[in-house]
Amino acid sequence: MxxxxxxxxxxxxxxxxxxxxxxxxxxxxxxxxxxxxxxxxxxxxxxxxxxxxxxxxxxxxxxxxxxxxxxxxxxxxxxxxxxxxxxxxxxxxxxxxxxxxPLHMTAITQDGARHEHSAINEVSLLRETRQTAKIEVEVGGKIRIPELACDGVLLATPAGSTAYNLSANGPILPLGSNLLALTPISPFRPRRWRGAILPDKSKVVFRVLEPDKRPVAAVADQKEVRDIAEVHLQVAGERxxxxxxxxxxxxxxxxxxxxxxx
Structure with missing residues (x-):
């Protein structure tokens, strides 16, 4: 402030x-x-x-x-x-x-192209077809979930925690909490996993599994990138x-x- x-x-x-x-x-x-x-x-x-x-x-x-x-x-x-x-x-x-x-997103597509965008509210990964998405979740350099079967997953800032994150049953984060909300969207497996609250220094990586059969798009606020291979996220404190x-x-x-x- x-x-x-x-x-x-x-x-x-x-x-x-x-x-x-x-x-x-x-x-x-x-x-x-x-x-x-x-x-x-x-x-x-x-x-x-x-x-x-x-x-x-x-x-x-x-x-x-x-x-x-x-x-x-x-x-x-x-x-x-x-x-x-x-x-x-x-x-x-x-x-x-x-x-x-804001969050800084580096999205790498299946053809190897890199796309960089900022997100003030959240970055969400969403399945592109009727097929359930399968996504590997890495936090802090460690694979936390080898295979998340879901409609998608998102990482939200405190400012965005009452937007899409809240509608996906994610937690509301007070400003100044120095936290991020990692929230699955309609998770199928692990069935009981409802997300995580992370320090805002965390580096998060999403990797798309079986991309040919289960294509996934990444959306940083209003910017969409399709046919995702992996997405790297971290808070851009300098912006x-x-x-x-x-x-x-x-x-x-x-x-x-x-x-x-x-």
């Missing part, structure tokens, strides 16, 4: 959805907005998907600035509540700074992101609250 501060130059970006565009028109004259590549912070109007898109855009450009999201989408877990009458610049200056480190949250509505509080929802 960083210090609270005022940002001299802010950018405003909005998803193409109607509510986000309407809010952008209302906010146009509230600040002297600058382009994203000149800003000290960015205001993101939309939902979680659009926030992830903007965060990935900054990672790809290798210029990362704090992001304050305003929820005008559906879930909005990474966003703040939309208040039409709020003084936005003051709210951003008072916001709490939450640091989030840290900063999310801004209103006091009392921060991401760590939402993670705690989510665990008490019936």
């Amino acid at each position: 960083g210090e609270k501060k005022e940002f001299a130059r802010m950018a405003l970006v909005a998803s193409s959805a109607g509510p986000a565009q309407a809010a952008a028109r209302q906010l146009e004259k509230s600040c002297p907005w600058v382009p994203l590549d000149e800003a000290d912070a960015v205001i993101v109007l939309g939902g979680d998907g659009f926030m992830l898109q903007i965060l990935h855009q900054m990672l790809d450009a290798r210029r990362v600035i704090p992001a304050y999201g305003i929820n005008l989408g559906t879930v909005g877990f990474l966003m703040n509540r939309y208040r039409q009458n709020g003084k936005l610049a003051e709210k951003v200056a008072k916001a709490r700074h939450i640091s989030v480190s 840290e992101l900063t999310l801004l949250f209103d006091p009392g509505h921060s991401l760590d509080e939402r993670i705690v609250s989510e665990q008490f929802v019936a």
Whole structure:
């Protein structure tokens, strides 16, 4: 978590959805907005998907600035509540700074090609056909599961632990816990294995078994790579992101609250 501060130059970006565009028109004259590549912070109007898109855009450009999201989408877990009458610049200056480190994925396909992507939420391996996937799971240089028969498997960050990971019955991880969630998707064998909680220093490798008969795709947030041979994962601490949250509505509080929802 960083210090609270005022940002001299802010950018405003909005998803193409109607509510986000309407809010952008209302906010146009509230600040002297600058382009994203000149800003000290960015205001993101939309939902979680659009926030992830903007965060990935900054990672790809290798210029990362704090992001304050305003929820005008559906879930909005990474966003703040939309208040039409709020003084936005003051709210951003008072916001709490939450640091989030993405996963770095190196995916090697059956033809030997290497694909590298970042994942803020999770990296998931998913079967491509009706055939059950068979995947070897290595953690910390040791093979922990020689053959996981499943629909897939994922590795989630704390920020992503309430997304796909939670729907696959994975654990919710508080921010700052320095943990990762390793979660199987519809596991068939080992039948009783429900996943593991790992230190975020762990290096995880997934190797696809019988790839010709049981092809597997890897998805890093919104980027998909098909016909996987193996996937190498570790936290990219040097690519840290900063999310801004209103006091009392921060991401760590939402993670705690989510665990008490019936």
